């Protein structure tokens with residue numbers, strides 16, 4: 001209430017005002033606002049900011065807790081992918097805090113079959129220490145259900161801390177959590193294999209399982225020098241961060257594994273994953289409905305991973321030319337004339353097939369702009385028919401290394417004999433060597449013959465079985481086999497180092513990009 005100013009009262013501005021003064025001031029303010037609207041806005045903003053600051057100050061006294069939330073899926077709507085930060089925090093908390101939580105979640109063992117991997121359960125809270133144990137922060141895990149159509153449901157970790165520890169938490173503690181979590185994931189974790197099966201899995205399109213393939217390069221039968229070359233190449237790739245950055249190239253490498261069925265192409269992928277400790281993304285291309293869906297899958301692929309497309313020649317009708325108007329790729333690969341003649345026919349086929357993924361879409365997937373959004377990624381194609389593939393698909397820069405997985409050579413046999421029978425030599429080795437020069441047999445078949453099948457089996461009986469099988473093939477299928485191989489190879493140049501009849505006994509590497517001197 002305005003006061004007319006009783007003598008003796010504490011004088012204030014208001015006490016000296018009259019109603020008339022107030023009305024006059026209001027009118028003047030309105031007039032000022034009409035004449036200078038921007039100045040009034042500015043005045044209101046400054047006033048608003050001051051109020052906001054006071055409210056924050058009050059809030060920090062009433063509730064000094066701050067929080068950071070890390071969601072399981074991040075990225076824009078329709079492009080959600082599982083978050084690296086979430087995985088790091090999960091690994092960190094799993095190792096550090098889980099024993100402090102009251103209610104734990106047990107998952108399949110990490111390294112040992114009889115152990116459980118423990119982590120926080122939904123709704124659980126655990127404490128962690130910062131500043132050398134002088135302060136405490138709290139982590140909680142919650143499941144957030146979908147609230148709108150565009151939203152994704154998923155888990156989220158929330159870190160609660162006091163305002164006075166803000167700098168320590170944000171600048172030291174959180175980066176440390178991520179670093180430690182990543183280290184645990186890199187060294188200690190069980191790797192995963194992901195596959196895309198329509199309608200399954202979370203929104204990023206990948207269904208996940210633990211990857212437990214036992215195959216390593218130590219148990220892969222190959223020509224030893226070829227094997228070493230591949231191992232060296234992979235290891236060089238793995239430590240090539242600076243090298244790729246220096247070249248201005250995305251940190252990725254493509255391997256094409258080709259050869260007859262049973263020669264170890266899938267097995268090689270498992271050995272690669274185990275050597276590098278990478279996750280495996282196995283793409284079933286026929287389940288991918290469109291190029292857009294393929295891109296969405298690509299965005300969901302994590303770093304330090306091997307992406308495999310098996311039997312690429314069978315996956316889609318990609319063996320012909322790219323569709324007209326589909327070719328926005330600047331590669332120098334040429335298209336066979338007969339393939340060009342099939343363009344119209346292929347176009348119809350591609351359109352009518354379930355999957356609308358085009359060759360161009362696949363090429364962009366491998367090395368388009370989006371493919372560079374990650375790093376330390378390997379892509380592997382396997383095929384039984386390299387000659388059916390469009391050259392653009394396997395050209396330099398896409399498939400950097402071509403590795404032929406071929407029939408069992410004597411070196412590979414000796415490796416398998418040592419592995420399966422623990423024999424470095426045997427009287428039947430000579431016979432096997434001679435027969436392997438005449439008959440095609442895959443390492444898978446050789447390994448099967450060397451496998452002990454009963455308690456009575458021993459090295460002698462296994463080798464006899466192998467010699468018998470080789471002899472049988474020589475008289476029945478052996479020659480037919482060779483003829484087929486020759487006709488399949490007819491379109492290709494005879495590889496360097498091939499035997500007289502054009503066959504090659506050991507895996508062959510054609511490194512399209514020289515192995516880099518990092």
Ligand SMILES: Nc1ncnc2c1ncn2[C@@H]1O[C@H](COP(=O)(O)OP(=O)(O)OP(=O)(O)O)[C@@H](O)[C@H]1O
Nearest residue numbers: 219220221222260261262263264265266267443444
């Ligand atoms: N070089 C090898 N060393 C050891 N084992 C091998 C080798 N090649 C094949 N095998 C064994 O043979 C089986 C089949 O191998 P794999 O599936 O890798 O062949 P593939 O070439 O991928 O066949 P496909 O082309 O039919 O997919 C596996 O159980 C594997 O252990």
